[in-house]
Amino acid sequence: MANRVTNRPAPVRSLLADGRELLYFFDAGSHLAQEPSPADTRELPPRPATPEMRYDALLDEWVSYATHRQSRTHLPPAAECPLCPSAPGRATEIPATGYDVAVFENRFPAFGPGAAEGQPAHDAGRSAPAAGRCEVISFSADHSASLSGLGRERVRSVIRAWTQRTAELSRVPGVEQVFIFENRGAEIGVTLHHPHGQIYAYPYITPRTQKQLESAARHREAAGGDLFADLLANETADGRRVLTRGRYWTAYVPFAARMPIEVHVVPHRTVPDLPSLTDAEREELSGVYLDLLRRIDALYPTPTPYIAAWYQAPLDHPARGGYRLHLQLTSPRRAEDKLKYLAGSEAAMGAFIGDIIPEQSAQRLRSVLPPFDPDSGLDGAGGQERGV
Ligand SMILES: [Zn+2]
Structure with a gap:
C-alpha cells in the first residue's frame, strides 16, 4: 500500500x-x-x-x-x-x-x-x-x-x-x-x-473497463489529452451537474448519464486505484461518499435501490498508469413508485434512452440536503452527522 x-x-x-x-x-x-x-x-x-x-x-x-x-x-x-x-x-x-x-x-x-x-x-x-x-x-x-x-x-x-x-x-x-x-x-x-x-x-479485464481504455486511447490520439482529466474539467467548468467539489474529489451527474439517478465521484488527479490514494484523499472521500449516500436516501421516504461501483485500473495493462479510479453510483428509480427497466433498445442493442435530463437529476440531488463542506473538519458531514 x-x-x-x-x-x-x-x-x-x-x-x-x-x-x-x-x-x-x-x-x-x-x-x-x-x-x-x-x-x-x-x-x-x-x-x-x-x-x-x-x-x-x-x-x-x-x-x-x-x-x-x-x-x-x-x-x-x-x-x-x-x-x-x-x-x-x-x-x-x-x-x-x-x-x-x-x-x-x-x-x-x-x-x-x-x-x-x-x-x-x-x-x-x-x-x-x-x-x-x-x-x-x-x-x-x-x-x-x-x-x-x-x-x-x-x-x-x-x-x-x-x-x-x-x-x-x-x-x-x-x-x-x-x-x-x-x-x-x-x-x-x-x-x-x-x-x-x-x-x-x-x-x-471487464468489458466496461476495456471500452473506457479504448475511448481514452482514441481521445489521446485525436485530441492529445487525458480523457479522464478533460471530462472532469468540462463538468467543473459547466457546473450545472456538480453536486460536491472538494479539495481532492468532485461528485457530479455526468453529461450523458444513462440512469435516472447516476453520479460519478472522481479524484482530481490521475490515480489508478484505491491503494494509490493518499491518506488525505481517503479522508475526504469518506465525507464525500457519505454525503452522496445521504442525498440518495433523502430523495424518497423509502430506501432507493442503487449500485455503487468502483472502477479501478486493470493490473497488467500498458495504459494502467493513465487510467483514473472513479465511483459510479446508479439507480433505476425514476419516481417514488417507478423503476427504469432495461428494455429492448438498452438490453438488446446497448442503446440507452434516458428518462430524466441529467441537469434536473443533479438539481434534485443538490436540493435535498445542504451543501457538503469538505473543509468542515474531521466529522465533515456537518450538521447532517447529528441525529444519525
Ligand atoms: Zn443480518
Missing part, C-alpha cells in the same frame, strides 16, 4: 470451517479490536469447484457459469441471516458475537476459489476455469442498518477495508482487475438485506 493509515487497529484474520478466509476491520478506538477471534464451529461441506467461463467470440467477452449459486441463500429472514454475528445456538458466516466490518470469501463465488494461470486465449469455442476470488464485505453487525446511517468513522473503516482488499487481491496471480461494489435493494436483485457489499477479483 502506498500510504499506511496510522492509529487504526490492524485487521484480524481467521479461517472459516471450510477454509475460507475471514478478516475483521475495526473502527478507531473500537473495543472489539482487543477481543479474541472465535473459531467457526459449523460443519460445512467442501467448497464448490471453480466455475467454468466461456468466450463469446461475437462480443469478445467472457461469460462465467456459477451454477452452484442457484442454491445460495435468498432473502432469508433476519433470524437466519448469514451476515449477522453468531449467537449461542446460531452460528453464522461470522463466528464473532460482534464486529465493526467483516470481509470473507463468498461461499457461492462466481469466480474462484481456484487461482488463474494467466489469461486464456480469446478463441471461439474456448472455455476456461472462472478463476479469481469473490468476497463479501459486511458494513455492520446491525442487520437493519444502512451504510449511509453508520456515520463517518464506519465509512472510513469500510474504505480502509476496500483499500486493503484491493492491494492484497491485486497480488493474487492471474487476477486482472479488482472490482468493489455495493448492490442495495431487492429491486435490483440483492439476496441479503444485511448492509453489505462485494469484491470481485476477475481473471480478465
Whole structure:
C-alpha cells in the first residue's frame, strides 16, 4: 500500500470451517479490536469447484457459469441471516458475537476459489476455469442498518477495508482487475438485506473497463489529452451537474448519464486505484461518499435501490498508469413508485434512452440536503452527522 493509515487497529484474520478466509476491520478506538477471534464451529461441506467461463467470440467477452449459486441463500429472514454475528445456538458466516466490518470469501463465488494461470486465449469455442476470488464485505453487525446511517468513522473503516482488499487481491496471480461494489435493494436483485457489499477479483479485464481504455486511447490520439482529466474539467467548468467539489474529489451527474439517478465521484488527479490514494484523499472521500449516500436516501421516504461501483485500473495493462479510479453510483428509480427497466433498445442493442435530463437529476440531488463542506473538519458531514 502506498500510504499506511496510522492509529487504526490492524485487521484480524481467521479461517472459516471450510477454509475460507475471514478478516475483521475495526473502527478507531473500537473495543472489539482487543477481543479474541472465535473459531467457526459449523460443519460445512467442501467448497464448490471453480466455475467454468466461456468466450463469446461475437462480443469478445467472457461469460462465467456459477451454477452452484442457484442454491445460495435468498432473502432469508433476519433470524437466519448469514451476515449477522453468531449467537449461542446460531452460528453464522461470522463466528464473532460482534464486529465493526467483516470481509470473507463468498461461499457461492462466481469466480474462484481456484487461482488463474494467466489469461486464456480469446478463441471461439474456448472455455476456461472462472478463476479469481469473490468476497463479501459486511458494513455492520446491525442487520437493519444502512451504510449511509453508520456515520463517518464506519465509512472510513469500510474504505480502509476496500483499500486493503484491493492491494492484497491485486497480488493474487492471474487476477486482472479488482472490482468493489455495493448492490442495495431487492429491486435490483440483492439476496441479503444485511448492509453489505462485494469484491470481485476477475481473471480478465471487464468489458466496461476495456471500452473506457479504448475511448481514452482514441481521445489521446485525436485530441492529445487525458480523457479522464478533460471530462472532469468540462463538468467543473459547466457546473450545472456538480453536486460536491472538494479539495481532492468532485461528485457530479455526468453529461450523458444513462440512469435516472447516476453520479460519478472522481479524484482530481490521475490515480489508478484505491491503494494509490493518499491518506488525505481517503479522508475526504469518506465525507464525500457519505454525503452522496445521504442525498440518495433523502430523495424518497423509502430506501432507493442503487449500485455503487468502483472502477479501478486493470493490473497488467500498458495504459494502467493513465487510467483514473472513479465511483459510479446508479439507480433505476425514476419516481417514488417507478423503476427504469432495461428494455429492448438498452438490453438488446446497448442503446440507452434516458428518462430524466441529467441537469434536473443533479438539481434534485443538490436540493435535498445542504451543501457538503469538505473543509468542515474531521466529522465533515456537518450538521447532517447529528441525529444519525
Ligand atoms: Zn443480518
